[in-house]
Amino acid sequence: MSASSHPLDVATQLEPQGEGRYRGHTSPQYANMVGPFGGVIAATLLNAALGHPDRLGEPIAFTVNYAGPIADGEFDLLAQPARTNRSTQHWQVELRQNEQVAATATGVFAARRETWSSVEARFPEVPPAATLPRYPNVGRAQWTRCYDMRFVHGEMQFSAPAQPQQDSASTLWIRDEPPRPLDFVSLLAISDAFFPRIFVRRPLWTPIGTVSFTTYFHADATTLDAAGDAAVLGIARAHQFRNGYFDQSAEVWSATGALLATSHQIVYYKE
Amino acid sequence: MSASSHPLDVATQLEPQGEGRYRGHTSPQYANMVGPFGGVIAATLLNAALGHPDRLGEPIAFTVNYAGPIADGEFDLLAQPARTNRSTQHWQVELRQNEQVAATATGVFAARRETWSSVEARFPEVPPAATLPRYPNVGRAQWTRCYDMRFVHGEMQFSAPAQPQQDSASTLWIRDEPPRPLDFVSLLAISDAFFPRIFVRRPLWTPIGTVSFTTYFHADATTLDAAGDAAVLGIARAHQFRNGYFDQSAEVWSATGALLATSHQIVYYKE
Numbered sequence: 001m002s003a004s005s006h007p008l009d010v011a012t013q014l015e016p017q018g019e020g021r022y023r024g025h026t027s028p029q030y031a032n033m034v035g036p037f038g039g040v041i042a043a044t045l046l047n048a049a050l051g052h053p054d055r056l057g058e059p060i061a062f063t064v065n066y067a068g069p070i071a072d073g074e075f076d077l078l079a080q081p082a083r084t085n086r087s088t089q090h091w092q093v094e095l096r097q098n099e100q101v102a103a104t105a106t107g108v109f110a111a112r113r114e115t116w117s118s119v120e121a122r123f124p125e126v127p128p129a130a131t132l133p134r135y136p137n138v139g140r141a142q143w144t145r146c147y148d149m150r151f152v153h154g155e156m157q158f159s160a161p162a163q164p165q166q167d168s169a170s171t172l173w174i175r176d177e178p179p180r181p182l183d184f185v186s187l188l189a190i191s192d193a194f195f196p197r198i199f200v201r202r203p204l205w206t207p208i209g210t211v212s213f214t215t216y217f218h219a220d221a222t223t224l225d226a227a228g229d230a231a232v233l234g235i236a237r238a239h240q241f242r243n244g245y246f247d248q249s250a251e252v253w254s255a256t257g258a259l260l261a262t263s264h265q266i267v268y269y270k271e
Numbered sequence: 272m273s274a275s276s277h278p279l280d281v282a283t284q285l286e287p288q289g290e291g292r293y294r295g296h297t298s299p300q301y302a303n304m305v306g307p308f309g310g311v312i313a314a315t316l317l318n319a320a321l322g323h324p325d326r327l328g329e330p331i332a333f334t335v336n337y338a339g340p341i342a343d344g345e346f347d348l349l350a351q352p353a354r355t356n357r358s359t360q361h362w363q364v365e366l367r368q369n370e371q372v373a374a375t376a377t378g379v380f381a382a383r384r385e386t387w388s389s390v391e392a393r394f395p396e397v398p399p400a401a402t403l404p405r406y407p408n409v410g411r412a413q414w415t416r417c418y419d420m421r422f423v424h425g426e427m428q429f430s431a432p433a434q435p436q437q438d439s440a441s442t443l444w445i446r447d448e449p450p451r452p453l454d455f456v457s458l459l460a461i462s463d464a465f466f467p468r469i470f471v472r473r474p475l476w477t478p479i480g481t482v483s484f485t486t487y488f489h490a491d492a493t494t495l496d497a498a499g500d501a502a503v504l505g506i507a508r509a510h511q512f513r514n515g516y517f518d519q520s521a522e523v524w525s526a527t528g529a530l531l532a533t534s535h536q537i538v539y540y541k542e
Contacts, residue, residue, distance in 0.1 A: 060516055061483035061537050063334045065377050067354040067361040082365075082372045083338040088482065088539070090338040092363075092375060094353075101353045104363060106336050106375055108482045108537070112514040115542050118472070120438050121510040167391050201389070211359065211379045212332035214485045216518050216537045218511045239392040239522065240489045240530045243383040245331055247487050247533055249520060251510065259511045262518055264535045266332050266379070266487045268359070271386050 006180045007146055008189065012044045014051060014077065022048050022077040024095075026070065030143040035070045037143035038210050039192030041095070043185045045105040048079035049091045050184065055081075056089040057111040058221055059184050063214040064105045070097060087111045112220055123257040126152045129173035129231040138195075147193055148177040148231065156195045157203050168201035169237040170194060173255075179229035182260075184217065187224065190232060190252060191215045191263035197238035197248050198269050206270045211245075213265040219258060227254040244268060277451045278417055279460065283315045285322060285348065293319050293348040295366075297341065301414040306341050308414035309481050310463030312366070314456045316376040319350035320362045321455065326352075327360040328382035329492055330455050334485040335376045341368060358382045383491055394528040397423045400444035400502040409466075418464055419448040419502065427466045428474050439472035440508040441465060444526075450500035453531075455488065458495065461503060461523060462486045462534035468509035468519050469540050477541045482516075484536040490529060498525040515539060 011027035030040040042064040049055060075097040082090045091107040132150035154170025157163075174193060176186055192215075196208045219227075236250040245266055252261040282298035301311040313335040320326060346368040353361045362378040403421035425441025428434075445464060447457055463486075467479045490498075507521040516537055523532040 061336070063336075063377065063483065063485065065332070065334075065353075065361050065379055068356060082336075082375050085339060090336050090372070090375060101361070104353050104361060104377055106334065106377055106483075108336055110482075110515070110539075112516070115513075115515050115540065116473075117511075117513040119511045119513070120440075120472075120508065169391075201391075202387075211381075212334065212377075212485070212487075214334065214483070214535065216483075216516075216535070218513050218516070218518070220514065237391065239533050240388075240390045242386075242388040242390070242489050242530075243491065244381070244386050245383070245487075245489070247489070249533070249535075259513075262510050262520070262535075264485065264487070264520075264533075268381075269386065 006178065008040070008176060008180060008186055011040050012047045012185055014044065014048055020052060020079045022079065023074060024077055025074045026072050028142065029146055032143055033140050038066055038213065039189035040143070041070060041103060042192055042213060043189040045077065045093045045095060045103065046107065046188050047185055048077045048093050049107050049109070052079050055109060056084060057087065057109045059217050060108045060110045061214065061216050062105065062107040062188060063212065064103055065212045066103050066210055068100060068102045070102045075102065119259050121251060121259055123253050124171060124235070126171060126233060132173065146177055147174055149174050150231070154200050156199045158205070164202050165200060168197035170200055171233070171235050173231040174234050175229065175231040181229050182224045182227040182232065184224065187252065187261055188215055190234065191250060191261050194234060194236040194248060194250055196267060197236065197246055198241060208267055208269045210265050210267045215261050215263040217261055219260040223258055224260065227260065230255045232260065277449065279447060279451060279457055282311050283318045283456055285315065285319055291323060291350045293350065294345060295348055296345045297343050299413065300417055303414055304411050309337055309484065310460035311414070312341060312374060313463055313484060314460040316348065316364045316366060316374065317378065317459050318456055319348045319364050320378050320380065323350050326380060327355060328358065328380045330378055330488050331381045332379040332485065332487050333376065333459060334483065335374055336483045337374050337481055339371060339373045341373045346373065390530050392522060392530055394524050395442060395506070397442060397504060403444065417448055418445055420445050421502070425471050427470045429476070435474065436472050438508070439468035441471055442504070442506050444502040445505050446500065446502040452500050453495045453498040453503065455495065458523065458532055459486055461505065462521060462532050465505060465507040465519060465521055467538060468507065468517055469512060479538055479540045481536050481538045486532050486534040488532055490531040494529055495531065498531065501526045503531065
C-alpha cells in the first residue's frame with residue numbers, strides 16, 4: 001500500500017487481488033524465533049482494511065487471533081466490512097496459508113468528532129530516551145533489530161546472573177529502526193513489540209505464543225503525525241500467569257505525553 | 272443450553288438449527304436503556320460456541336464487536352470453528368437480525384494443563400459485600416435489577432448534588448440476582464456489567480455504546496465452580512476519554528482472591 005522502502009512498509013505490503021483479497025508475504029527482517037513477528041502480521045491485517053476502497057474513518061479497535069503457525073513465504077488475506085454504519089465500520093479479516101486459516105482479525109473503524117476529552121492514565125517520570133543505552137538485539141529474534149529499544153526498567157535477562165524478578169512490568173522507549181514516521185500500522189506493530197512478560201519475570205526459556213491481541217487506538221492520524229519518528233514510551237505488565245496462559249496490558253505514549261494506544265493480549269506458555 | 276430457569280439461562284438460551292446455526296432471543300429482564308444489555312448478548316454468543324458439538328476445551332479469550340442496534344425479539348447466530356489445533360480452537364460467531372450483522376465475535380478455547388503459575392495483580396483491601404448497601408437499580412436499565420451490586424467506591428451519581436469525579440475508577444461486589452453458580456457465561460456477562468466509565472466520571476447523560484469488548488478468562492471451570500454463587504469483586508477504570516471513544520479495563524476476582532478474568536472494552540460516547 002506504500003511506496004516506501006522502509007522494512008516495515010515492505011513487510012506489510014499487499015498486492016490487491018480484488019474484492020477484498022490481497023496477497024502478502026512474510027519478511028526475513030521481521031522473522032521471530034519461529035515464524036514471523038506477530039506484530040507485523042497484525043499490522044499487515046490492519047493494512048488490508050486500511051487499504052480497502054470501502055474503508056470508512058480510522059481504526060478504533062483491532063483484534064487479532066493467531067490461529068496457527070505461519071510459514072515463511074506468501075499468504076492470502078480476505079478483508080471484508082461486516083457492517084458499515086453512518087460513522088462506524090466493522091471489519092473481518094482472515095489470513096490463510098495453504099488453505100488453512102492462520103489468523104483472524106476484527107476491527108472497528110470510525111470517523112471521530114471532537115468531544116470533551118480527558119486522560120486518566122499518567123505519563124510516568126522517565127529519563128529521556130537519548131540518555132539510556134540501546135538494548136542489544138535478541139539472538140535469533142531477527143525482528144528485534146528493527147526496533148530501537150531503551151529500557152527504563154524490566155528488560156529480559158537471560159544471561160547470568162539473571163534472577164527471577166518480583167514482577168514482569170517493563171517501561172521502555174521504542175521506535176522503528178531505521179526511524180519511520182508513526183502511523184496506525186507501525187503503532188499496531190509496536191504495541192505487540194513488548195517482550196513476553198514471562199521472560200521478563202523468569203530467566204528461563206519456554207515456548208510461548210500470543211493467541212489473542214487487541215489494540216485500542218486513542219489517537220487519530222493527526223496526533224500520530226505529530227509524534228513523527230521520535231521514540232514512543234511503552235509500559236507493559238501482566239495480571240496473571242496461570243496454567244499455560246498469561247495476559248499482558250500495555251500503554252503506548254508519545255514522547256510529548258499523548259496516550260496513543262492501550263493494548264492487551266493473552267499468551268500461551270508451555271511451562 | 273441449560274434447563275435452568277434462572278433469568279440469565281433463559282436469556283442466553285439457544286435453539287440449535289444444525290451446522291453451528293442457532294436461534295436466540297432478547298430477554299425483557301436484561302433490557303438496557305435502548306436494546307439489550309451487551310453483556311448478555313456477549314454471553315449468548317459465547318454460549319453458541321460452548322454448546323457447539325465440536326467445541327474443544329474452555330474459553331481463554333472472547334471478543335465481541337457490537338456492529339449495530341439489536342431490536343427486541345429473535346436473532347440468528349452462526350458459530351464456526353475457524354481452526355482446531357491439538358489443544359486450542361479458534362471460533363468465529365456472528366449475530367444477525369433482519370439479514371444484517373449486528374455483532375461479531377471471535378474466541379480462543381483451549382485445553383489447559385497445570386504449569387508454573389503466579390498472580391501479579393493484587394486483590395485490594397475491601398470491606399465484605401455483606402457490610403455494604405445494595406446499589407439501587409437504575410431507572411430504565413432493567414438489566415441492573417438482575418445484579419446485586421455493592422460499591423466500595425466509584426458509583427454512578429446522576430442525582431444532585433452529583434459532582435464531576437477526579438477519576439472514573441470503581442470497585443464493587445457483584446453477583447447475579449437471584450444468585451446463580453458462576454460459570455463462563457455469567458462471568459462474561461459480569462465483566463461487561465460495569466457502568467460506563469463516563470457516567471462515573473461525569474454526572475451528565477450522553478448516548479454511549481460499547482463497540483468492542485474482550486475478556487480473558489484466567490480461571491478454569493473448577494475454579495469457577497469453587498466461586499459458587501458468592502459475589503465477585505469487580506475493579507474497573509478508564510485510561511482515556513478522547514473524541515468520542517473511551518476505554519475501560521477491568522478485573523474480576525473471586526471473594527477468596529482468585530483472579531477470574533481481565534476484561535477490556537472501548538466505548539462510543541456522543542459528547
